Amino acid sequence: MINHWIGKKILTFFMEVGRLWRLFILLIIATRYLFGRMDLVLKQMRVIGVNSLPLISVVSIFTGAVTAWQAVYQFNGVMPEGMTIDFLGAAVNAAILIELSPVLAGIVIAGRVGASIAAELGTMKVTEQIDALETLAIDPIRYLAGPRFVAGWTMMPVLVIYSNIIAHLGAFVVSKFLIGVSSATFFGSIQRYFSVYNVYSGLIKAFIFGGGTALIGCSIGFNTEGGAEGVGKSTIKAFVFSSAFILIADYILAMILF
Amino acid sequence: MIKINNLSKSFNGKPVLQNINLTIPDGKTMVIVGQSGCGKTVLLRSIIGLMHPDSGSILINNKDITKMSQSELFQVRLDFGMLFQGAALFDSMTVRENVGLALNEHTTLSREQISEKVDERLSMVGLDTIGDKYPSELSGGMKKRVGLARALIMDPKYVLYDEPTTGLDPIMSEQINKLIMDTHSQLDVTSIIVTHDMHSAFTVGDIIAMIVDGRVIFCGTVDEFQSSDHEYVKRFAVLQFGAS
CATH class of the missing domain: 3.40.50.300 (P-loop containing nucleotide triphosphate hydrolases)
Incomplete structure (x- = not known):
């Protein structure tokens, strides 16, 4: 009985992976068609990118703030007090660029965008809107998934750059007004230890997280079954799978990039 | 056949x-x-x-x-044109956008020509005044008629x-x-x-x-x-x- 259950789960997992790969290849082919349909892509860029800015702002400012505060706490007793102040900007900068902004923005996008793509496409699937598109000789992969995939791919790095700036702002405010680090010390520390590679590595992660989240949302949405309950399940599944993908991909990328 | x-x-x-x-x-x-x-x-x-x-x-x-x-x-x-049981209108689009979608995607007609054709089809199903409404604002019968107008927009055989x-x-x-x-x-x-x-x-x-x-x-x-x-x-x- 247990063997049967495990076997079924493994089979389902490989089926899902197979579906994702198939959709990924079809989407890569579809991007060629999308050069002529920038209106569809721009609409999704607004939905995925611009409309995510308020949430990314809130998450980023507090992430930066708590990183600065926690850094001081963790340096205490390990480093002399003066050095803590000297290294604070650099430590916060590296943590934000490499890890915090890409991963936290990725998780936010998984919740806000990945789940909403699955819900939107899932609703279209169960109400026969996707079938209706097909009867109008319009390929749903090109028309629905393509723009979302390209927008996820391209907007995520932009959101991470924005998140980097806001998170630094949060860290700076806490450092200056609550910890007592001067502006010159904070930014001087960042300047001394700044590495462009950290920025690039964060953006590579963002690029992969954004495309992966949109891909997972589309695949789960297209395979939704079972009415409103099915849409609910797909929404949760998209968030869980996207979040897991981001965390696993983050680990693999860390191994490759550093 | x-x-x-x-x-x-x-x-x-x-x-x-x-x-x-x-x-x-x-x-x-x-x-x-x-x-x-x-x-x-x-x-x-x-x-x-x-x-x-x-x-x-x-x-x-x-x-x-x-x-x-x-x-x-x-x-x-x-x-082909197909009318679905629940009409299957695209709920993020207006009636006019629903009906004109196939023309937008498959023809090189200008916006005015598409609009003219959409009006013609909506008029054929007796719904020439609801072009700017969304499907959620329509009754079941109206949805079916819009669905039919959409199915007929490409002059199917x-x-x-x-x-x-x-x-x-x-x-x-x-x-x-x-x-x-x-x-x-x-x-x-x-x-x-x-x-x-x-x-x-x-x-x-x-x-x-x-x-x-x-x-x-x-x-x-x-x-x-x-x-x-x-x-x-x-x-x-x-x-x-x-x-x-």
Whole structure:
């Protein structure tokens, strides 16, 4: 009985992976068609990118703030007090660029965008809107998934750059007004230890997280079954799978990039 | 002409369609009737390639769509229009955008020309004043009429209707029946209608095919259907209209 259950789960997992790969290849082919349909892509860029800015702002400012505060706490007793102040900007900068902004923005996008793509496409699937598109000789992969995939791919790095700036702002405010680090010390520390590679590595992660989240949302949405309950399940599944993908991909990328 | 040969389809080992053979001549309206769950909608969806049969062939003008690639199938679908049971309007688009979508995607018509054609089709279904409304603002009957306008926008040769009168009041059902007949006469289309509404079937149909448990048990003209001695056919018609 247990063997049967495990076997079924493994089979389902490989089926899902197979579906994702198939959709990924079809989407890569579809991007060629999308050069002529920038209106569809721009609409999704607004939905995925611009409309995510308020949430990314809130998450980023507090992430930066708590990183600065926690850094001081963790340096205490390990480093002399003066050095803590000297290294604070650099430590916060590296943590934000490499890890915090890409991963936290990725998780936010998984919740806000990945789940909403699955819900939107899932609703279209169960109400026969996707079938209706097909009867109008319009390929749903090109028309629905393509723009979302390209927008996820391209907007995520932009959101991470924005998140980097806001998170630094949060860290700076806490450092200056609550910890007592001067502006010159904070930014001087960042300047001394700044590495462009950290920025690039964060953006590579963002690029992969954004495309992966949109891909997972589309695949789960297209395979939704079972009415409103099915849409609910797909929404949760998209968030869980996207979040897991981001965390696993983050680990693999860390191994490759550093 | 649409010719269906030995079409079979099953789900999870349960046969839904078994060796279906039907011919729909050009310019005729075929009504496919039968109980709920007998396989009517599966047959309709197979005809337009939304479902792939397990075996058999579907010839549209002598070309078998079951063996076509995705791009060939999309090309064939340009000759089709389909009205879905729940209308399946795109809820993020206005009525005007819904109706004009196929023109936007497949033609090089200007915005004005598309708008003109959309107005013409909306006017044909008697809804020329609701272009800016969203599907959520429409009644069930209005949605079906918009769905029909959308199905007809590319001047199809074949129009498929999935339960066009289900869930509508008798007055609206009559209007939809009239629209189906007007569409048939004005645009000279071949129509396939799936329904269990026998009044609708007798009103709009030239040929009636009855499916029971995935098999065609009757196929003939409306007169032949009404005078059929087949026990199930007689029972189905009598129960639909009440014992008489």
